[in-house]
Amino acid sequence: MSRTLFSFGHGYSAQALSAKLIPDGWTVFGTTRQAEKAQQFKADGVVPHLLPDDDIMEDLRSASHLLISAGPDADGDPMIGMLGDQLVRMEFEWIGYLSTTGVYGDHNGGWVDETTPLEPTTTRGKHRVLAEQQWTDLAERFGFTLHIFRLAGIYGPGRGPFSKVRSGTARRIIKENQVFSRIHVEDIARVLSGSIRHPNPGAIYNVCDDLAAPPQDVIAYAAELLGMPVPPAEAFENAEMSPMARSFYAESKRVRNDRIKEELGITLAYPDYKSGLSDLLLRMGQDASP
Template sequence: MSYTRSALLLGYGYVAKATAPLLAKAGFSLAGTTRSGEKAEQMQADGIAPLVNPDAEALRAAMMAATHILVSVPPGPEGDPVLAMAGQPDLPRLEWLGYLSTTGVYGDAGGGRVDETTPPAPADERSRRRLAAERGWQALSDRTRIFRLSGIYGPGRSALDRLKDGKARRIIKPGQVFSRIHVDDIAATLMASIARPDVPGPFNLADAAPRPQADVVAYAAGLLGIEPPPEEDFATAEMSPMMRSFYASSRRVSGEATRKALGVELEYPSYREGLSAIYAAST
């Protein structure tokens, strides 16, 4: 029996919004969940049927009707909220389920390389919740595919925007590097996985240029023709506990195996191409 392909977006955040037009272009009917009435109006304008604060019965019904599910709802202190509400529904039409996780599950590599074969070793509570959520979604279906995302950036969410808002900082911690990925490359990789549902993953999404965040801010400042913010020593810089926690782990994330397995070529292989494109589109 053949079905019309229908994609359910569990959460309509930055990545889901970038992926939705590609799904629509591929012929999917789209529905999505949200807790915001304002976002529901945006979803309708984007051609997505909104499910606003669905109860357990409505959530399970939407999941059972979908051929493809993209999960971008983060876990909370009590675990994954979608799994807690939906339980273990039978998903008779499911062909693919993508769960958006984080490379934080690899923990601290001391600036060393991690790849898709590296065993997870989360070092903080947020990452431990992510790993538990990964396993919960994998237990739900053998069609679940795990996508471990590096730092996400793109239009409206980049070092360029932070500089314009006066919020960019150049924190210096020797040996510290971050990996990142442009939102459009995430969306393209998700579509490549949908086209190759036989490839099991897990998948790492990271560009080929892990660098200190201070370097990225300096490059963005050069594009804007302004002086970068002054360097601040990590040891003495004033930061919130949340911000400081981001510097607790350092790793160079490789997504080479993911790109090879799915036949993906990054449109933005480093932050330089990504930020330059964002800047060009805004001028």
Template sequence: MTGTLLSIGHGYSAQALEPLLLPRGWTIIGTTRNADKAHAMAARGVTPLIWPGTPLPLAQATHVLTSVAPRQDDPVLAAHGDQIASATHLRWVGYLSTIGIYGDHQGAWVDEDTVPNAVSARARARVNAETAWQDICARAGVRLHIFRLAGIYGPGRGPIAKLREGRAQRVVKPGQYFSRIHQADIGQALDRAIHSDIGNRVYNLCDDHPAPPQDVLACAARLAGMPVPPEIPFEDADLTPMARSFYADSKRVRNDRIKRDLGVELLYPDYESGLRAILDAEG
């Protein structure tokens, strides 16, 4: 199967689809706000589109993936909701959400059937956006897959990059667990969902081994041959309000559904294998 993917907000996660779809003859139309990023997209074989500012070419698309974060409302639906609701020709819509919608579970396990318990305004906006996309796609009769992403890392992004940039803090908050997902595993899960015949579904995208963040940073430093940063108690850490807000939630996220439904075999089932792969790719 080939088609045309309209990738709205074509950023780091969505770019993982490029090496999977483009060689098979797919067209990817990627939106960005930035002219330099548009030029870089074109160099990789993606058709760039400056948006907002240009109408979305929904009539050309067979598949839609949106990575645009909501504010109070979802910006894509605010601008194009009626068009999407009438786009009955679409074969698939994917919405990239976040595991932040589950809220704090004090390190306990959650899965896709766990009732959202969003506390922050940012997470509540995600819950509302998920509901809005479900309503719109139901009106259009288009299957929708919602992907709740854990912390994203990969080449150029994550603990190794922070260490090299001198931004890494080994913050310790007792009982804190984070889940994470490598960029390449995001790509393969999205690819399998696009090519599946599975109806409306919600999927967690995370690896098999949630871990305290200080353990991940220490592993990254050892693998990269860099000094392990000293531990800093959470109360004393110099964190932005955004970074500090992530520590309000502690949970371990299950990924059984992507394996069972989509047949995903994670390329990087734990953070050490993912970090090693980043370093190996750099030579």
């Protein structure tokens, strides 16, 4: 099997995957629009392409595997918009599209799985549904080996609640029936690499841990780990928040992850936020003192 991945929109999750693949002899190409990130890619062993100036076609054609994680807009996926018909002349052993569980919309704390109808209420979720449909249409028309991964809220090294708790900016905003599903970035990489080993064209996977939880519980646990006071509770109805922050409370659901376990044989390294946060703190070399 050829071992070349082209990563379009080489962000946080894609970087976690490349960190698993490169030591196994893979070549990874990654796109970015920031020169600073391109330099970091080089340091990580990734061959960078700085958009929009770099010509990506030669490396894209040479790739056996394609990962798309660039954020869509009202026109859908930017890779499709940029390359159009050129894509249909390429052959990949595996294509992965990183979407979001936001495509399911609001279920007032109820359960969703991969068969749940897509009824997003946020603009971000609607853009993801459009991009998913664009890639699905291409896959059906041209026989692409497409796999869709709907990611829950992502956390991991450099992305966690500890800095906000330490700085005193963490907030425990309480909204009735509000729960989120989450996933550690290293478990995302575990799922993606599992799919690469066992491709199933057309498959859709929810990528989340086993414990959906209210956001205030996560903040409280982080504070306890640090040995700091738990921030006071604030009622959602009275909390001053930016429109972006408020939009994260617009949807509430619990996401089932049975398919990644049953079909891909995934055992999560961090099956809940408590195990994930405890490990993050340990890696940061910090003890429980404030």
